[in-house]
Amino acid sequence: MSGLFSKTAKAVGRNGLSYRLLSYILVCSTVLALIITALQLAWDYRKDVAVIEDSIGQIEASFLQPIAASLWNLDEEQVKVQIEGIMNLPNMQFVMVKEMLGNSEVPLLTQGVERESYDISREFNLTYQGEIVGKLFVAASLEQIYQRLIEKSVLIMVSQTIKTLVVSFCILIIIYYLVVRHINRIANYAQKFNLDRLDMELELEGRPQPRQKMDELDTLVSTLNQMRTRLRDELVARHQAVEQLQQERDFSATLINSANMIICCMEPNLTIASINPAAILLTGYHQQELLQHNWLDLFVSPNKRAEITDILSADGSLSDKEVIMHDQQEHELVLQWTFVPFYDGPNLKYQIGFGYDITQLKKVEREIIQLNEQLEGKVVERTRSLSEANNQLGKAYDDLKQAQQTLVESEKMASLGSLVAGVAHEINTPIGISVTASSYLQERVADFKSHIDSKQLSRSYLTEFTVNLDESMQLLQSNLRRASELIASFKQVAVDQSSEARYNFSLADNLHQVVVSLGHKLKKSQCEVDIQCDPKLSTFSFPGSFTQIYSNLILNSINHGFDNWDKPKKITIKVEQQGEDLLIDYSDNGRGIPPEILPRIFDPFVTSKRGQGGSGLGTHIIYNLVVQLLRGRINCISEPGNGAQFHIRLPIQHN
Missing domain, CATH: 3.30.450.20 (PAS domain)
Structure with a gap:
């Protein structure tokens, strides 16, 4: 403990801040002690005075009547005892009882020390049965109160002084160990700080860094260390910059000299x-x-x-x-x-x-100019030859384009011819049945005439004749109606494919007409067609282009997808509207498209049956119709053995 006091005393002696802190603490503590002591003494004074006032009030309440009765009865001994009782009350200095003799007051008994003036005094009338028989004078002294307050003030001042000194010194010790010694360490660090000691980190004794809860000293130490780090980094960077500048200067000098x-x-x-x-x-x-x-x-x-x-x-x-x-x-x-x-x-x-x-460069430049003049004539001559060759290539390209267009038109006509053959085969069956029915009717009519001529008509014969006639007529009408529908479909499809007319048409009817016109080929290949299209769905476009797209897709499935295919054959055509677009999803379950052909499926002359009747223009025609004429998009997805699928998206329009 003595060592602690000695360290603190030395710190106070050599540190003005510690001395000022101690002075301020002592002054403030002394002033506060005086104020508190004065307040406490004032409080005690008022409390003691209140006790005296209470005693006087107690005299008025408890002693006046008994003293008045004793005085009326002329019992002086009892009055004396009662006066002594009053004197036994705290701080009572003097008591006197006066007797009324006529109009004058005559002192009867006194107790205590009589003085000219008193600190507190009161006089009461002694009344017995409504008549004043005397007076009671009481006086109290504050000397005892003052004496107690002086003794108490001395005790409080001594205790407050000792407490103030002890508390001040304790506070000084606490401030020294919590603040002053760290400030001294920071000051010593700052005094010894120089550019050669930038790696020395500031640490306070008993305060390792970093801490979870940092106070102002920790923040100051951290800030100083950060400043030291920044100075060190800036000096290192400046040193590097100087070295780099020197190197660049040397490098520049080397470049300039070399x-x-x-x-x-x-x-x-x-x-x-x-x-x-x-x-x-x-x-x-x-x-x-x-x-x-x-x-x-x-x-x-x-x-x-x-x-x-x-x-x-x-x-x-x-x-x-x-x-x-x-x-x-x-x-x-x-x-x-x-x-x-x-x-x-x-x-x-x-x-x-x-x-x-640039002397040599100028010389070379003159030589190049001369060489260019010599080459210019050769370039003109070579340009003339190239122009003639380009003209020949352009003509060959035009011939090739014309041949390609001719092949496309031939493919269209071939498709139409195939359609005609299919429709002719379809019409052949109902026409043949109709011819047979008409021949049967002709024979029955001739037989009916012979029965009329021979007058052999009977009810049973007429009944049988009318029944046969009705059945033959129904058979004839149904087959002729079927032939008429086939011819109408063929006419519509043929007109649409050969015409570029644009009008509002039903997509479902257009698709059904194509399927009907290709019915012969579909039956021959035993292929089922599933159409999924809203009958109310219509568009304003080129129906012939839609007909040709459906025809080429179906014929491709029959000729390529289902060629030598012994599994069930099915074509699914789904047409629907999505927003402002028309989606056509065409798929079959055939053999699919070979992988080497799929990337080039829409190129002209690409076919898997080269030399077997395939021209390779079917899908190319489809692509041109979808992209160029109808302003849409088309793509193909296929895996060998899993069929082929064509997705067509077209902008839908209404008249």
């Missing part, structure tokens, strides 16, 4: 201040001799100096200016000069000149 172009630094009047060794090799002068010359005298021929001076006076610099000069052997050289001005504030300090010897 450059094969002339690099010179000139005063504003073009006097050379420094120049690289390339000028020595070019001019033949020593470097010191070069430094004594004007740039115009060394690198500009006399007849060009006035022109260069005018350019410098007007523009202040040169940019890729070709300047002719003569060396010491009077050889003519051509240098390309560029001047870069270097300013010191608003004033021109130097002109940095870069001169490149």
Whole structure:
């Protein structure tokens, strides 16, 4: 403990802050102690005075009547006892009983010390049965109260002084160990801080960093350490920058000295201040001799100096200016000069000149010009030959395009011919049945006439005849109706495929007409067609293009997808509207498209039956109709053995 006091005393002695803190603590503690003591004494004084007042009130309530009765009965002994009882009350100084004799007051008994004045006094009338028989005078002294307050104040002051000293010293010790010693350490660290000790980190005794709960000292230490780190990093960066600058300076000097172009630094009047060794090799002068010359005298021929001076006076610099000069052997050289001005504030300090010897380049340039003049004639002649070849290629390309168009039209006509053959085969069956029915009717009519002529008609014969006639007529009408529907469908499909008319039509009816017209081929290949289309769905477009798209897709499935296919054959055509688009989803369950053909499925002349009747234009026609005419998109998905699927998206329009 003595060591602790000695350390604190030394710290207070040499540290003005600690001395001021102790002084402030003592002054504030003393003032507060005096205020509190005064308040406490005032409180005690008022409390003691209140006790005296209570005693006087008790006298009025408890002693007046008994004393008045004793005085009426002339019992002095009892009055004396009662007065002694009053004197036994706290702080009572003097009691006197007066007797009324007529109109005068005569002292009867007294008790205590009589004085001229008293701190507190009261006089009461002694009344017995409504008549004043005497008076009671009581007086109290505050001396005992004052004595107690003085003793108590002395005790409080002594205790407060001791407490203040102890508390102040404890607070000083706490402040010293929590604040002052750390501030002293920070001050010593700052005094010893220099650029050579940037790696020394500031740490406070008993306060390891980092801490979970940081106070102001921790923040100050952290800030100082961060400042130290930033200074160290900036010094390292500056040192590196200086080294890099030195390296760049050395590198630049090496480049300048080893450059094969002339690099010179000139005063504003073009006097050379420094120049690289390339000028020595070019001019033949020593470097010191070069430094004594004007740039115009060394690198500009006399007849060009006035022109260069005018350019410098007007523009202040040169940019890729070709300047002719003569060396010491009077050889003519051509240098390309560029001047870069270097300013010191608003004033021109130097002109940095870069001169490149282009004498050989100019010579090569002249040779190239001569060579170009020689080649120009050959180029003209070769261009004429190429133009003739291009004309021939253009003509061949036009012939090829015309042949391709002819093949496309042939494919359309072949498709229409195939359609005609299918419809003819379909019509053949109902027409044949109709012919047979009409022949049967003709025979029955002839037999009926013979029965009429022979007068052998009977009811049973007529009944049988009418029944046979009705059945034959129904059979004839149904087959003729079927033939008429086939012809109507063929006419519509044929007209649509051969016409480019555009009108509003039902998509479901258009698709059903194509399926009906290809019914013969579908039956022959035992292929089922599933149509999923809303009968109310219509569009304003080219029905012939839709017919040709459906026809080519179905024929491709029959001829390619179901060729040598012994599994069930089914074609699904789904037509629906999605927003403003018309979606046509065509799929079959055939053999699919070979992988090597699928990427080129819409190219012309691509077919899996080359040499077997396939032209390779079917899907190409479909693509042209969808993309160019109908402004839509089409893509194909297929896996070998899993059929083929065509997705067509077209913009739907209404008239």
